[in-house]
Amino acid sequence: MSRTALRICPLCEATCGLTLTVEGTRVTAARGDRDDVFSRGFVCPKGASFGALDADPDRLRTPLVRRDGELREATWEEAFDAVAAGIRPVVERHGPHAAGIVLGNPNVHTVAGALYPPVLVGALGTRSLFTASTVDQMPKHVSSGLLYGDANAIPVPDLDRTDHLLLIGANPLESNGSLCTAPDFPGRLKALRARGGTLTVIDPRRTRTAKLADRHVAIRPGTDALLLAAMTHVLFEEDLVALGALEPHVEGVGELAGVVRDFTPESVAAACDVDAATTRALARELAAAPTAAVYGRIGSCTVPHGTLASWLVDVLNILTGNLDRPGGALFPQAATDRTPRPAGPGRGFALGRWHSRVSGHPEAKGELPLAALAEEIDTATDRGEPVRVLITIAANPVLSAPDGDRLDKALESLDFMVSVDPYLNETSRHAHVVLPPPPPSRSPHHDFAFNTLAVRNQVRYTRPAVPLEPGRMAETEILARLILAATGSHGADPAAVDAMVIEQTLGKAVREPHSPVHGRDPGDLAARLTGVDGPERRLDMMLRLGPYGDGFGARPDGLTLQRLLAHPHGIDLGPLRPRLPQPLKTRSGKVELLPAPIAADLPRLRHAMTERPAGLVLVGRRHLRSNNSWMHNVPALTGGSNRCTLHLHPDDAARLGVRDGRPVRVKGAGGEVTVPAEVTDTVRPGVVSLPHGWGHDRPGTRLTHAAGDPGVNVNQLLDGSLLDPLSGNAVLNGVPITLTPLTDAKL
Ligand SMILES: Nc1nc2c(c(=O)[nH]1)N[C@H]1C(S)=C(S)[C@@H](COP(=O)(O)OP(=O)(O)OC[C@H]3O[C@@H](n4cnc5c(=O)[nH]c(N)nc54)[C@H](O)[C@@H]3O)O[C@H]1N2
Ligand SMILES: Nc1nc2c(c(=O)[nH]1)N[C@H]1C(S)=C(S)[C@@H](COP(=O)(O)OP(=O)(O)OC[C@H]3O[C@@H](n4cnc5c(=O)[nH]c(N)nc54)[C@H](O)[C@@H]3O)O[C@H]1N2
Ligand code: SF4
Numbered sequence: 001m002s003r004t005a006l007r008i009c010p011l012c013e014a015t016c017g018l019t020l021t022v023e024g025t026r027v028t029a030a031r032g033d034r035d036d037v038f039s040r041g042f043v044c045p046k047g048a049s050f051g052a053l054d055a056d057p058d059r060l061r062t063p064l065v066r067r068d069g070e071l072r073e074a075t076w077e078e079a080f081d082a083v084a085a086g087i088r089p090v091v092e093r094h095g096p097h098a099a100g101i102v103l104g105n106p107n108v109h110t111v112a113g114a115l116y117p118p119v120l121v122g123a124l125g126t127r128s129l130f131t132a133s134t135v136d137q138m139p140k141h142v143s144s145g146l147l148y149g150d151a152n153a154i155p156v157p158d159l160d161r162t163d164h165l166l167l168i169g170a171n172p173l174e175s176n177g178s179l180c181t182a183p184d185f186p187g188r189l190k191a192l193r194a195r196g197g198t199l200t201v202i203d204p205r206r207t208r209t210a211k212l213a214d215r216h217v218a219i220r221p222g223t224d225a226l227l228l229a230a231m232t233h234v235l236f237e238e239d240l241v242a243l244g245a246l247e248p249h250v251e252g253v254g255e256l257a258g259v260v261r262d263f264t265p266e267s268v269a270a271a272c273d274v275d276a277a278t279t280r281a282l283a284r285e286l287a288a289a290p291t292a293a294v295y296g297r298i299g300s301c302t303v304p305h306g307t308l309a310s311w312l313v314d315v316l317n318i319l320t321g322n323l324d325r326p327g328g329a330l331f332p333q334a335a336t337d338r339t340p341r342p343a344g345p346g347r348g349f350a351l352g353r354w355h356s357r358v359s360g361h362p363e364a365k366g367e368l369p370l371a372a373l374a375e376e377i378d379t380a381t382d383r384g385e386p387v388r389v390l391i392t393i394a395a396n397p398v399l400s401a402p403d404g405d406r407l408d409k410a411l412e413s414l415d416f417m418v419s420v421d422p423y424l425n426e427t428s429r430h431a432h433v434v435l436p437p438p439p440p441s442r443s444p445h446h447d448f449a450f451n452t453l454a455v456r457n458q459v460r461y462t463r464p465a466v467p468l469e470p471g472r473m474a475e476t477e478i479l480a481r482l483i484l485a486a487t488g489s490h491g492a493d494p495a496a497v498d499a500m501v502i503e504q505t506l507g508k509a510v511r512e513p514h515s516p517v518h519g520r521d522p523g524d525l526a527a528r529l530t531g532v533d534g535p536e537r538r539l540d541m542m543l544r545l546g547p548y549g550d551g552f553g554a555r556p557d558g559l560t561l562q563r564l565l566a567h568p569h570g571i572d573l574g575p576l577r578p579r580l581p582q583p584l585k586t587r588s589g590k591v592e593l594l595p596a597p598i599a600a601d602l603p604r605l606r607h608a609m610t611e612r613p614a615g616l617v618l619v620g621r622r623h624l625r626s627n628n629s630w631m632h633n634v635p636a637l638t639g640g641s642n643r644c645t646l647h648l649h650p651d652d653a654a655r656l657g658v659r660d661g662r663p664v665r666v667k668g669a670g671g672e673v674t675v676p677a678e679v680t681d682t683v684r685p686g687v688v689s690l691p692h693g694w695g696h697d698r699p700g701t702r703l704t705h706a707a708g709d710p711g712v713n714v715n716q717l718l719d720g721s722l723l724d725p726l727s728g729n730a731v732l733n734g735v736p737i738t739l740t741p742l743t744d745a746k747l
């Protein structure tokens with residue numbers, strides 16, 4: 001007997017609604033849910049392979065505990081006993097910072113990852129927090145923190161209504177979009193063209209997205225901040241600045257004009273490899289469009305001037321009046337956002353409140369750079385304790401962070417490590433305890449993170465499509481128990497974690513004058529929460545306190561969990577709306593266009609105007625059927641064009657004597673790898689491209705299919721020393737490398 005069940009896809013940021021076919025306890029098919037209020041039936045090959053990924057025989061089914069040097073199957077009780085025994089004595093002896101936490105990408109794709117890690121970090125009180133954000137979007141958080149006073153206030157391009165989209169360092173035809181949640185991003189780009197709008201793509205590679213564009217600018221990697229600064233210069237020079245309705249909310253326009261004066265299109269042309277006429281045209285087109293949105297992603301973040309580039313993306317939106325207006329870039333309003341407070345000055349954004357122990361990197365958003373994790377473990381200093389125990393949750397930094405070999409060794413030297421991960425992979429193989437979450441069909445889903453980044457306000461929730469098997473534990477419970485074990489309350493009822501959060505949140509809400517529950521009794525409110533378990537009650541609480549919520553009766557038509565459950569395909573909450581000045585939390589209460597840390601970093605950018613290193617540089621690339629480091633174990637998602645090859649331009653290939661399909665040795669500051677060359681003119685001359693997330697050839701893993709075609713770890717070419725200084729974000733693109741063809745070698 002087969003049945004269908006709805007499940008939001010957790011495999012990328014597009015958050016498509018899926019209709020799963022379930023036979024017994026097995027998902028046998030997945031298609032797009034045509035009635036989903038947001039995705040309207042869209043599905044990509046990864047979503048369509050949901051069943052295969054869910055049923056991967058290599059997924060761990062029981063906890064593993066290291067005994068006599070070997071990871072062996074164990075009971076949950078034994079596993080959590082080992083966690084408490086491994087972490088507590090170290091924290092008690094060496095203090096909380098000796099316990100490191102690494103949070104990986106899938107945490108933003110699970111209910112558990114949204115609700116529990118913040119509690120863990122707070123309860124443990126450690127400053128040794130490392131996440132995927134510092135190999136990804138931290139520059140955007142920092143620029144938003146500085147501009148708007150809120151690191152999470154990230155404007156999203158209004159894809160469905162804009163007349164002109166300037167897309168920088170993003171390839172949504174493969175990635176399906178990022179920091180811009182839009183199911184069927186490709187279809188939305190085609191619709192933009194169809195309604196007469198224009199698309200410009202800035203990318204050193206002629207990607208599938210670039211092929212769709214009216215204009216493609218093949219910039220030299222790592223120089224976008226220069227190009228954007230020159231475009232800003234042109235807006236001032238040609239009197240194209242028009243803030244419109246933003247005028248009363250922005251300060252610092254005059255100061256900004258002063259600091260970009262010397263970034264002329266002519267002066268950046270050689271560094272960017274973009275002629276001055278093109279830069280001027282880009283600025284004029286942006287200013288002339290009825291509405292326009294500038295949008296930058298990975299290629300603009302994971303570079304030496306990532307924060308400046310991220311800031312300039314918003315500066316261009318602001319100067320052309322496109323921030324916070326339909327068709328421009330707007331701040332979404334998610335159903336689980338906190339009750340909007342009245343507009344007015346806020347506390348501002350602090351950066352560098354503490355520094356990393358070894359290299360003195362400033363914290364950003366409470367995090368230290370993932371690129372510094374290895375040295376924080378393996379290097380002693382007199383400035384505090386190294387990381388001695390490590391908790392990794394949904395993270396594979398051995399492949400995703402710079403210098404995996406060094407990290408590999410560092411992890412091996414830890415006193416204790418616990419990984420919450422469904423796979424025994426390059427990172428979790430070092431753990432003393434592995435706690436496997438159930439597959440996605442057994443987990444509930446709500447997009448706490450991505451609804452705050454979506455091109456349309458909407459809310460959806462799916463309960464587990466298949467019940468948990470006996471002996472398995474929900475990831476929410478795993479993380480709740482982990483919190484208790486790591487913080488000295490081992491063995492307490494995991495429901496206590498949710499009860500504590502609910503008590504604290506409601507206690508705070510009733511004291512806030514702007515809250516719909518101001519002055520009410522928190523105990524009474526808690527008693528009204530519905531849901532089958534703690535996580536559901538927390539979701540109910542957030543929905544009811546949120547901007548569309550029922551305010552626990554104050555707004556009877558508002559959202560509750562029960563109302564959401566009655567709409568299995570989701571509830572549409574309308575297009576993005578102008579919200580300024582409410583989201584601003586700067587001390588001035590305005591958009592602070594030229595924040596001091598940004599101004600202080602501009603001389604470094606000015607210096608880059610004159611730099612044009614000879615030699616090849618490396619950039620990354622993503623493939624539609626892949627996702628970071630953990631989807632190479634599913635046969636349906638591997639093979640074909642999804643391969644770990646080095647793309648290089650025919651001119652470079654000819655010059656260096658590299659033949660298509662033959663092995664080349666690639667050398668970088670952190671090490672070398674040998675990969676097959678793929679000669680293609682989709683990369684510009686001077687640039688080579690390797691995808692990340694490969695290198696599945698280490699012993700002690702259980703990734704049978706992935707090990708058959710392991711690829712190489714591109715991040716081994718990095719030594720972890722190249723960072724964007726303001727955000728601590730790793731430089732992963734525009735990295736200098738050298739190439740040697742290996743004429744005799746076999747692959
Ligand atoms: N050179 C280079 N390096 C890069 C990038 C690049 O573009 N170039 N991109 C960077 C970016 S943007 C990111 S976000 C990072 C990603 O790097 P990571 O944050 O390390 O994420 P993944 O590689 O996706 O590994 C995710 C881990 O989570 C596990 N997992 C999967 N599902 C679940 C689940 O439901 N629960 C739990 N607990 N675990 C789960 C997987 O088994 C895997 O071990 O990589 C970065 N590294
Ligand atoms: N299929 C698939 N989808 C994914 C992922 C995946 O691994 N696979 N990962 C997910 C994650 S974690 C993220 S963060 C998002 C990322 O989403 P995107 O940002 O869209 O990621 P990419 O496809 O890597 O596109 C980045 C583009 O930047 C270009 N680039 C490199 N250097 C520069 C530069 O200096 N300047 C400019 N202008 N461009 C440059 C690259 O050539 C590449 O085409 O994708 C998510 N979706
Ligand atoms: S686009 Fe992303 S969310 Fe949609 S089906 Fe594909 S992997 Fe899933």
Ligand SMILES: [Mo]
Nearest residue numbers: 105132136137
């Ligand atoms: Mo990412």
